[in-house]
Amino acid sequence: MPSHVDPRAAEQRIVEAAVRLPSGGAVTGWAGLRWGGGAYFGGHDPAGGHLPVPLALDNHRKLRPQPGVELCEEFLAVDDITRVDGLPVTVHPRSVCRILRTTPSLERRVAALDMAAFYDLCSLQEVLDYARARLAGRPHVTRIWSALPHASENSWSPREPVMRLIWTRVAGLPEPLVNVPLFDRWGSHLVTPDLLDPATGVVGEYDGAQHGELRPRERDLGREELYRDLGLELVTMVSADNRDRDGFVRRLRSAYDRASRRPRSAAWTLQQPHWWVDTSTVARRRALDEEQRRVWLRRQQVAA
Structure with missing residues (x-):
């Protein structure tokens, strides 16, 4: 050797x-x-x-x-x-x-x-x-x-499923959507949160190194301010929450409580515009050609 x-x-x-x-x-x-x-x-x-x-x-x-x-x-x-x-x-x-x-x-x-x-x-x-x-x-x-x-075919990091299991199995809250893009009323992409409960507008994100690589535009805009502008309640999970999960659960339940006291915002929608390419499943990603993969699957390339 x-x-x-x-x-x-x-x-x-x-x-x-x-x-x-x-x-x-x-x-x-x-x-x-x-x-x-x-x-x-x-x-x-x-x-x-x-x-x-x-x-x-x-x-x-x-x-x-x-x-x-x-x-x-x-x-x-x-x-x-x-x-x-x-x-x-x-x-x-x-x-x-x-x-x-x-x-x-x-x-x-x-x-x-x-x-x-x-x-x-x-x-x-x-x-x-x-x-x-x-x-x-x-x-x-x-x-x-x-x-x-x-399990989900649309997780972007290994910490997201952990956060998802705490959300549902520990906190006992509804199953959130995974990495679904949000758009404004004109069809422009706004942000893609790790987890989202669309009924309440509660968003969960894991604050790790992946976000600095996979979603730099969202990071630069300041995702907390962006979520506030969209009328969404953001709950961030950090590495320390892996040791003390009670803190994340408390923050998550508090976010649900705050969200329940206000109407759903009309500033965002899940409706995908015609130009958007859905890559949320293995089958959809496999069906992409090389150019589409280069444009739409940058996160996989970064993580390779």
């Missing part, structure tokens, strides 16, 4: 693990999604340590345990395997299902689904179809069923 290669890099760890694969095996789980272009799947546990590279083997192909490698020995069909840049990997829905079945945390499972969809690796329907067809009766398959109803 050349001296300039970082052995801790996810791609290098994947390649070194894949060398050990017997015929008919494949890289799976987080590593399969990373190799397929999912930059979010970096192979780290919640404490920042390295996760082993999961290798899918059917139960007839034995491999000696090795440091840094997780052996996943169960039924593996021929059409469960594809090749990406010369490396055998399991199809993306199977790789996602591997993460879901081995992850106890609902928040992390939903984030994995959202981010797999963000990179257009697989749709939620594709995950559901694969699990129904291939994984019925497998250990921990209920973790797939419990995560899918909470």
Whole structure:
């Protein structure tokens, strides 16, 4: 290995693990999604340590345990395997299902689904179809069923699903819309909040580094002032709220209380003008041509 290669890099760890694969095996789980272009799947546990590279083997192909490698020995069909840049990997829905079945945390499972969809690796329907067809009766398959109803194909960061789950499961408030664009009465785009309850006008945003890259115009205008001008109640979630979630819940409920005491503003609408290209689902994004992807999917390019 050349001296300039970082052995801790996810791609290098994947390649070194894949060398050990017997015929008919494949890289799976987080590593399969990373190799397929999912930059979010970096192979780290919640404490920042390295996760082993999961290798899918059917139960007839034995491999000696090795440091840094997780052996996943169960039924593996021929059409469960594809090749990406010369490396055998399991199809993306199977790789996602591997993460879901081995992850106890609902928040992390939903984030994995959202981010797999963000990179257009697989749709939620594709995950559901694969699990129904291939994984019925497998250990921990209920973790797939419990995560899918909470997932979205339009999240733009891994913190948005966490905020969404706190919004609905902890605060007990209505399911918000995810990254829906708001327009004025003349069809000009105003802003795209992370979360929005359109019935009340309550907006939720996660204040992270992604906003400085993905929505610079909104940041420069001063989103708090913009939301006030539109008659919307903004609630911001910050990294400290991951440790003390009660504070975010209190702010969220207070925003709902304030919003309930005033009429809905007519300064914005969800009605999309004719020139707008809806990219809210995996299917819609896959249907774009290269020029449309360059114009409308800058956020994916930034996050790659």
